[in-house]
Amino acid sequence: MRVLICGGGVAGLTLAYWLRRRGFEPVVVERASHGRLGGYGIDFFGTGYDVATRMGIIDRLAPHQLPVDSVDFVDASGKATARLTNELLAKVIQGPHLGLMHSGLEGALLDVVQDDVEIRYGDTVIAVRDTAAAVEVDFAGGDTEAFDLLVGADGIHSVTRGLVFGPEAEFARYLGCHLASYAVPDRYDLGRIRAHYTEPGRQAVVYPTGRTGELIALLLFKAPYGGSVPRGRRLDLLRATFDGMGWITPSLLADAPSGEAVFMDTMTQIVMPTWHHGRVALIGDACGCMTMVSAQGVSMAMAGAYILAEALHTQGDHARAFRSYEERMRREVTRRQRNALFFARSLVPGTRTGLIAQNLISRLIMRDAFAPVLRRQFGVGTILPPQDAITAIDFRRD
Numbered sequence: 001m002r003v004l005i006c007g008g009g010v011a012g013l014t015l016a017y018w019l020r021r022r023g024f025e026p027v028v029v030e031r032a033s034h035g036r037l038g039g040y041g042i043d044f045f046g047t048g049y050d051v052a053t054r055m056g057i058i059d060r061l062a063p064h065q066l067p068v069d070s071v072d073f074v075d076a077s078g079k080a081t082a083r084l085t086n087e088l089l090a091k092v093i094q095g096p097h098l099g100l101m102h103s104g105l106e107g108a109l110l111d112v113v114q115d116d117v118e119i120r121y122g123d124t125v126i127a128v129r130d131t132a133a134a135v136e137v138d139f140a141g142g143d144t145e146a147f148d149l150l151v152g153a154d155g156i157h158s159v160t161r162g163l164v165f166g167p168e169a170e171f172a173r174y175l176g177c178h179l180a181s182y183a184v185p186d187r188y189d190l191g192r193i194r195a196h197y198t199e200p201g202r203q204a205v206v207y208p209t210g211r212t213g214e215l216i217a218l219l220l221f222k223a224p225y226g227g228s229v230p231r232g233r234r235l236d237l238l239r240a241t242f243d244g245m246g247w248i249t250p251s252l253l254a255d256a257p258s259g260e261a262v263f264m265d266t267m268t269q270i271v272m273p274t275w276h277h278g279r280v281a282l283i284g285d286a287c288g289c290m291t292m293v294s295a296q297g298v299s300m301a302m303a304g305a306y307i308l309a310e311a312l313h314t315q316g317d318h319a320r321a322f323r324s325y326e327e328r329m330r331r332e333v334t335r336r337q338r339n340a341l342f343f344a345r346s347l348v349p350g351t352r353t354g355l356i357a358q359n360l361i362s363r364l365i366m367r368d369a370f371a372p373v374l375r376r377q378f379g380v381g382t383i384l385p386p387q388d389a390i391t392a393i394d395f396r397r398d
């Protein structure tokens with residue numbers, strides 16, 4: 001069975017791996033001209049870690065661990081006012097955790113997929129026709145081809161979703177914040193920390209990438225929904241928004257690369273009534289983006305890919321498999337979206353009073369006593385059944 005996967009990110013590459021393992025013939029079409037570089041840091045644990053273990057790639061990931069021992073919430077002088085240490089994080093997660101660059105995870109996935117799976121870089125899907133027997137796809141490169149199934153793994157701004165399910169605006173839930181991220185030279189000697197500095201309506205975060213002399217700057221700011229910001233306007237927007245901000249922010253802005261190299265997006269969740277239609281299904285951020293606040297987007301993207309591949313393998317029929325996949329994943333994604341929605345409200349307080357309250361709560365909550373509460377709240381354990389129980393228990397039911 002030939003399956004076209006639109007998008008060669010975390011979800012798409014994980015799906016390609018598991019489909020190949022189960023005897024399918026996946027083909028990946030990726031818009032970028034090569035694997036993506038740079039990017040941003042991610043916390044990787046729970047379900048994502050479990051899927052990666054089942055893929056045998058932990059050894060490839062471990063050397064890329066970011067050199068971060070704690071998350072420090074600092075004041076304008078750089079002094080920590082609250083601290084989330086790795087020890088406390090371990091008590092919350094109660095399992096293995098890696099801090100990675102997103103591109104490092106994609107690279108490890110690519111390593112175990114590229115020899116067995118056809119990946120077409122620099123192309124995309126521009127039209128989809130679902131006939132009873134197949135799904136016909138027109139590519140931007142000019143070709144038309146029929147596949148048995150199409151899976152959209154093309155992220156929050158999924159083109160597959162737009163072509164088959166409807167425009168993004170129908171499914172977008174904006175959380176009131178924009179985010180921007182880029183690499184800067186390390187001239188601050190902050191050590192092995194991820195530092196957060198917040199003023200009303202805006203927050204600056206820096207952390208080391210593990211490459212000598214390099215940090216990532218992450219800037220979060222409240223803004224009315226305005227859609228995507230063109231690359232040429234990104235730096236001006238950042239300079240205007242962060243003008244006059246304390247701590248090392250002016251220097252982070254002065255060191256920003258050209259707007260072309262600045263990652264910027266709105267903090268938006270994707271909420272859809274259904275994740276599949278005929279011979280087309282969506283996985284990862286394309287159907288269930290939770291935003292960075294959940295810190296589990298990668299986990300749910302990999303879980304969705306894994307569960308969809310297992311469902312297709314065991315169910316035989318794609319319609320039943322799509323239903324089974326969605327039924328299993330939706331409740332997990334919905335729960336994490338709800339949590340992220342709640343925490344996003346206080347992520348960047350809009351007022352000085354809100355900021356004082358946030359500081360107090362941070363200090364209170366960063367203690368061992370709150371570890372079980374945080375663990376329950378975030379649902380940080382793996383959602384996968386034991387590997388040897390999957391075929392028997394999970395997918396034989398309709």
Ligand SMILES: Cc1cc2nc3c(=O)[nH]c(=O)nc-3n(C[C@H](O)[C@H](O)[C@H](O)COP(=O)(O)OP(=O)(O)OC[C@H]3O[C@@H](n4cnc5c(N)ncnc54)[C@H](O)[C@@H]3O)c2cc1C
Binds near residue numbers: 123299
């Ligand atoms: C700043 C930030 C911090 C985050 N922190 C965390 C964290 O700590 N932990 C965590 O688990 N998650 C985190 N996330 C979320 C996580 O990165 C996403 O949930 C995850 O990457 C989703 O994977 P995906 O494969 O669905 O989408 P993506 O990673 O977006 O991949 C989509 C792929 O599709 C390609 N594509 C897009 N359009 C097309 C097209 N038209 N045709 C072909 N290909 C296309 C893209 O080039 C890309 O390769 C964070 C996100 C951000 C922005």
